[in-house]
């Protein structure tokens with residue numbers, strides 16, 4: 001499979017041969033011997049283009065949450081690695097994803113969230129589509145006051161549907177349509193976290209961050225705890241680097257956790273916690289899983305976190321962080337201050353991470369950067385992520 005890499009699109013021969021070497025090294029080497037991805041994997045538009053049709057096209061990518069689409073006829077435009085997509089809730093309460101382009105001249109159809117629409121109408125020549133993406137009307141397309149002409153196959157001009165499935169509140173799409181069922185993809189995570197009653201999760205808050213760095217750096221940073229004592233001194237007080245552990249959770253996901261998580265408290269009050277957890281898990285354990293490619297999850301006795309990072313360009317990314325709490329009661333106003341403790345801790349931690357990630361990006365602009373190395377003891381998870389990137393590129397290029 002590796003030989004396919006040389007057929008990557010793009011004219012930059014050096015870039016491709018550097019990538020090829022890096023990919024062979026990442027896949028074949030032990031963590032101690034591996035050399036990381038080269039700087040151009042983080043800085044070049046060609047590499048991002050390659051990621052679009054290998055990584056972002058072929059895997060399940062988390063794109064949003066179903067609770068945003070409250071009613072039938074609600075639409076939201078989203079982007080996955082720059083590809084415009086619409087999410088729609090239809091009259092049967094099902095969520096669909098379509099390419100956000102008009103079948104006539106390719107105009108971007110939806111530019112902002114809309115509620116309770118009966119159809120999707122293009123503002124250019126007024127073609128309209130129903131909520132299942134079927135083309136309904138094409139005014140004057142066959143001449144004045146004639147919507148059609150002989151031989152015009154309207155059914156071939158429906159919106160282009162994208163495979164779309166849901167887990168919990170999270171919506172995923174698979175652009176190439178070839179991934180295994182979403183539940184199979186997530187099964188190792190579902191099993192690992194079966195002790196938590198995830199049906200109790202209730203949406204709490206969403207915050208987003210934009211940063212001047214490649215999307216992969218956010219996932220890599222999330223995947224290792226080696227940096228904790230120096231970058232997050234406050235967090236390291238309650239959950240030290242040496243309290244962390246990593247665990248296996250299937251070949252496409254990366255697991256790590258902390259065995260000294262402290263639940264945020266005001267006096268003796270805390271947020272509601274998942275029922276029926278063993279004492280240790282209820283009081284102290286937090287676990288984090290990076291779901292390849294760009295979703296990061298965190299489970300704690302008292303909340304669940306979903307983090308999605310999306311590239312806007314090779315060196316500009318946006319990260320959405322969504323908090324879910326446990327049970328209806330946890331979203332009441334009486335718990336607001338406690339929820340805020342959790343959210344504020346993540347805001348501080350993320351600001352600290354972003355400062356570092358942006359400097360990692362700057363370092364990758366230097367021709368002197370050769371890919372770096374990994375600690376076999378503390379960064380095998382980071383190596384695992386880069387190996388997944390390398391494999392996806394090798395398989396799908």
Ligand code: FES
Nearest residue numbers: 102104105122125
């Ligand atoms: S581009 Fe949409 S109707 Fe013409």
Ligand SMILES: [Fe+2]
Nearest residue numbers: 221231232353
């Ligand atoms: Fe961090």
